[in-house]
Structure formats: C-alpha cells, structure tokens
Amino acid sequence: MTPPAPPQPAEDLHRLRWHGMGYGCRIVHAGPLPQDWRNPRPGTEPLLLLGGALQDMYAWPRLERRIAPHTPVILADLPGTGTADDLPEEEGFDTLAAAALHLLDALGLPRVNVLGASYGAPIAYRIAQRCPHRVSRLLLAGTTHRVTGTMRDFLREAVRHIEATAPGPGESLDGACPANGTYADRLVRYLVNTDEHHRVQQSAAVQRLLRKQALRTTWRQARRHAACHRRVLDRALIPHGGITGVPALVFTGEHDITTSPRQNRDVARTITGSTLVLLKEADHMAHLERDAEYAHLVLRFLHDEPLDDLDFAYPAQSPS
C-alpha cells in the first residue's frame, strides 16, 4: 500500500500598497506559522527571496519546497513584476529596495535572511547596505556590477525589438506577443551557456523551458521585460560603499555567462567577510539545473554550516 503523501507547504497571500502601487507576496511555510516567526531564534529567520527580472512570486517552486520545512519563505511580486502594478520606467533598484523594506515593515519582520537572484541581487544588496541590522544573512546568486559586452548588446537589441512592436487595434495587452521566436532564441543564449551545454546539467530542458516561456510572453509582459532590461542597462547595479556587518554568500554556476564567476567575485569583494561558491555543472540558471544542490547550499549557509565540503561545488573562497 502506498503511504500517504506528506503535507504540502501552506501559503499566506498578502496584498499591499506602497506609494500608490499595489504589490504582493506569498509566505510559504510547512505547517502553521510558529507564534514567534517574526522574532525567531538565530538561524531560523525567514528567507526573503527576490528573483530574476522575468520571474514572479510563483517562479521558485523547487526552492520553496526544500526551504519551507526549515523556515518560512517570503516570495514577493514587487512593483513591476507578476501581479503587482507597473513600476514607472524612471524608477530603479533604489525604489525596489525601498519597496522590499516596506514589505518587511508591513509584515512586522524586524530581521530576515535575504536571497537576491540575478535581477533581485541589486535589490538585496541595497537592503543589506542600507539596513544591515535587518539582514541576518545576505545571499546573492548570479550578480555583477554592470552588464557588459555581448550581454549588453543583447539587452539593447531586446529593448529595441520589444519597443518596435505594438498590439494591433482592439488587441489585448494580455494577448500573446507574436514574432517572438528570434527574441526567445536570443534570450536563451543570454541566460544559458549553450556553448558548454554538455557540461551543464539539464541544459536541454532549461533551454526548452525558457524558450517556451519566452514564446508565450504577452504584450504586457514584453513591455515589462523591456523596462527590466533598461533598468539593468542604465544603472549601476551594485552601489558604491560596500557592505560590512552582514554575513554574505555570493554564488553562481561555474559556466555562468550572464554574470560570470569573475563578475560575481568582484561583487563579493565589496562585502566584508563574504564567501564565494561556484556550483559545478551549472550556469546562470543553476536554480533549475541543480535545484537540490542549490537549496542545500542555501540551507547550509542559513544554518551557519561549513561550505567547504560540498561535492557539487568548488571549495569556498573568501574574495574580500
């Protein structure tokens, strides 16, 4: 007889407003939220997860499933993503960090762990820099000071491509944006190291998944993508001044071409006492390619456990 399935993680949805913009979050947890979840003992602080530019608060099912049994996971649709209202184009990462801090205030959370992945990394960095007392641990996955080279060219072209198209008369913004094939192919080559696909786990599946998602992009989503791409192009992603007083882990896949290991190392250098870890057989999409190992690394860091003996990663470095 098949044993019954273990209980599914539960979730609480919150709708919030900040500076006239509606936004929201999910709090995913296993079992009832403990009474003291807002002021937990050290090592069990909730994890605020700030994902990538083209992701929403439902985009991390694998990580939330593995982390929620240990500590609540807060996934946000900050303005400009998912179910949230649009973020004005002129607003950048400072505004998004302020919105995330408003989220913590609204939830009554004095102190959390913060994981910023890709587009979420500049937001997470600013939170820790502005309010180090509110961040127990900072995790940055796939980060860079600045988008450079061919990646920069791709983003510029993607913005041009999206902005050159418009829905026809009477066509809904929520309809599929046609002629996305070229954009989808180039987006995949921007996010996945296709040259090293044979060295990256699940590369074929990740490429297919990303391409399919890009092909299903609606007009409304495409416009948001363009705004995100512009934000990444126009601003200093990582502000000057560094971070001190916050334990930090910077990590990415060894084959990441979107934000290279060197670029991640350069960001880690600005955080006093930080640790850099490179995951083997993964690139910028490590959370999909090696989801179990990704979650294991995150949990190890959240629990202040050593990161030197992981067979799926190179020995941890101390760049700062």
Next chain:
Amino acid sequence: MTFEQVKEILTARCGLPSGPVTPDAPLASAGVDSMALVVLSLHLEDRFGVDISEDDLAAARTVDDLAALIGRHAECRG
C-alpha cells in the same frame, strides 16, 4: 506505462522528492512543475521514442493519469 515507472522518472530524472509522488496526487501536489514536465517529455522521447509534449503531459490530473496518458501515446506509436 505503470505508476512505478513514471515515479522512477520523476524522482531520478526530474529531481522530485519521492514522498509526494503518489498515484492519486494531483500533479502540482506531487511537485510536478513546468521544469519536471519538460524533463519528462525529453526523457520519454530520448529513452522510449515517445513524442509527447509537456503541454499534453500537463493535461493529466494525477500521477496515475499521467502514467495512463503516456501509456496511450506509447501504444499509438507501437
């Protein structure tokens, strides 16, 4: 294809924890996400020569239904 065969693929190839993968579990409850469906689709094609898209796979309600759906596609091919 049997439930056990599908469970083996979902856990060994798609990286899902085995506990929630029960015959009656709806796909979402079993942890079958979009990534798992793509990996499953690719594996079925590579290993068994069964061409079934992730969109078709997503139409199954439970893991048992998924096994039956794959079985039907495999029979059509044969």
